[in-house]
Amino acid sequence: MRFVLEIAEGDSLYQQIRNQVILALAYGNLSPGDGLPPIRALAADLSINLHTVHKGYEMLEQEGYIHLNRRIGAVVAQPRSPGKDLGLWQQNLRIRLAEAWTQGMSRETITQTVQAILADFVPVDTGRSGAEV
């Protein structure tokens, strides 16, 4: 998988790594069982520090997105139970929507924007074992 590290402006480097993995998962560029780049390799590739990548991976592991193994490296996990704190997530979503709403975006436009994003998402490929990084 290729990491972009778009200037999300305001997001820290390790947060962006975490976000990119989740996005890759949603868009089907990454599937359970796939391996992520070794932290040293990714760090070199992005010209950032080893520890910064590690922190991003740790975050992903705590959220249940990946498994970290000392031998085989970082592997995308099978989606289990929700895990995510639904309350915090909803509150965050609510704020994003309120931003759009108070800027004059209509319900229709907001809904269409959401639909457009969702349309590009791909079902998480749960049946697989090989890695294709």
Next chain:
Amino acid sequence: MRFVLEIAEGDSLYQQIRNQVILALAYGNLSPGDGLPPIRALAADLSINLHTVHKGYEMLEQEGYIHLNRRIGAVVAQPRSPGKDLGLWQQNLRIRLAEAWTQGMSRETITQTVQAILADFVPVDTGRSGAEV
């Protein structure tokens, strides 16, 4: 308007103040022309520092949500042009949706969640001059 400062966990105090104002605007608890609490009063009310509140208000002003006047205080502005960086906003929304999607939430459930949030929003009351804090 009453500020709650829910523990958004990860959001700084001034960010939460900023968010609460936008939410209040979306839910109709605050309208253009309304005055916000004086920074000292709000700071005392929340048991936080004057500057923290000020920073939140400054952020809101830079985003065009409010006007700051040395005499009359902070007043909610009339919604003008978009102002908001649509690209960053969309990217942020995309990540939130990807989080839900990768946690197994279906398009229908996500859409329903969005609709439920939007349903509670109230048109920004643009015709008004009095203050009702």
Next chain:
DNA sequence: CAACTGTTCTATAACTACTATAACATATAA
């Protein structure tokens, strides 16, 4: 053995968040 994984440790510099105190500028009210 060497090489490759993640992991842990210590240290440091830079930045951010928050607090604290004081003073200033400007307008309104007594």
Next chain:
DNA sequence: TTATATGTTATAGTAGTTATAGAACAGTTG
């Protein structure tokens, strides 16, 4: 005038976060 109320600016200090750097450790694989 004096007092009060508003936001504004300046300075400072503390604490925590972010990112860097280098080194070493612990397993597993070739």
